[in-house]
Amino acid sequence: MLLIVFLFALIFSSSSHAADFCVAKLKGAGSPAGYSCRMPSRVTVDDFVFTGLGVAGNTTNIINAAVTPAFVQQFPGVNGLGLSIARLDLAPAGVIPMHTHPGGSELLYVVEGKITAGFISSSANVVYVKTLGKGDVMVFPRGLLHFQVNAGENNAVGVVSFSDPDPGLQITDFAFFANDLSSELLEKTTFLDDAQVKKLKKVLGGTG
Ligand SMILES: *[C@@H]1O[C@H](CO)[C@@H](O)[C@H](O)[C@H]1NC(C)=O
Numbered sequence: 001m002l003l004i005v006f007l008f009a010l011i012f013s014s015s016s017h018a019a020d021f022c023v024a025k026l027k028g029a030g031s032p033a034g035y036s037c038r039m040p041s042r043v044t045v046d047d048f049v050f051t052g053l054g055v056a057g058n059t060t061n062i063i064n065a066a067v068t069p070a071f072v073q074q075f076p077g078v079n080g081l082g083l084s085i086a087r088l089d090l091a092p093a094g095v096i097p098m099h100t101h102p103g104g105s106e107l108l109y110v111v112e113g114k115i116t117a118g119f120i121s122s123s124a125n126v127v128y129v130k131t132l133g134k135g136d137v138m139v140f141p142r143g144l145l146h147f148q149v150n151a152g153e154n155n156a157v158g159v160v161s162f163s164d165p166d167p168g169l170q171i172t173d174f175a176f177f178a179n180d181l182s183s184e185l186l187e188k189t190t191f192l193d194d195a196q197v198k199k200l201k202k203v204l205g206g207t208g
Contacts, residue, residue: 023047024072024079034079034165035072048077053087053159065094072165084165088158090115090150098147099171104164106140108148113156119146145172178204
């Protein structure tokens with residue numbers, strides 16, 4: 001008797017079940033709720049596989065670091081699943097500058113090397129910072145300012161996963177200095193001096 005009830009429950013629940021997945025139709029516009037779904041008949045296994053995180057990113061740049069994302073734009077199979085992943089490469093002296101992900105929390109797993117990582121709480125501006133070694137994991141709560149710095153003499157590699165298919169990335173220095181917000185307003189609203197603002201605008205390609 002119990003078994004029959006169980007089977008009925010199973011049949012009933014599976015017939016009223018929502019779709020299993022919603023592989024992103026990237027041609028449409030994304031929204032905070034994600035992308036619209038591709039027709040299941042046009043989905044293949046490759047939509048659920050991302051190849052490329054085995055290759056180091058190019059760290060020849062101003063931050064000596066690279067992030068290789070497998071977010072929804074690169075990996076349409078994660079649409080609607082509430083997660084995504086990326087590879088982090090930090091050459092010696094590499095820095096992922098102070099930044100936030102407005103859309104999701106982050107989990108960092110150190111695969112190789114030493115990484116000093118930290119975040120700042122929004123409620124009391126408390127700093128939580130730690131030097132991590134191979135095999136260590138740290139979480140960074142959604143939306144909080146955080147950073148990662150290579151703390152060793154060799155390359156460091158990390159895998160970062162996010163609680164959103166499209167966590168977003170805003171690098172604070174780029175937000176301040178890589179656009180045309182006038183130096184006057186920037187100085188007034190940050191209390192930084194003119195020389196520092198002009199220097200960083202020049203380095204990061206900002207104007208005004
Ligand atoms: C890495 O990036 C630098 C700067 O953009 C470029 O000059 C170099 O060719 C790139 N290296 C590789 C292996 O792609």
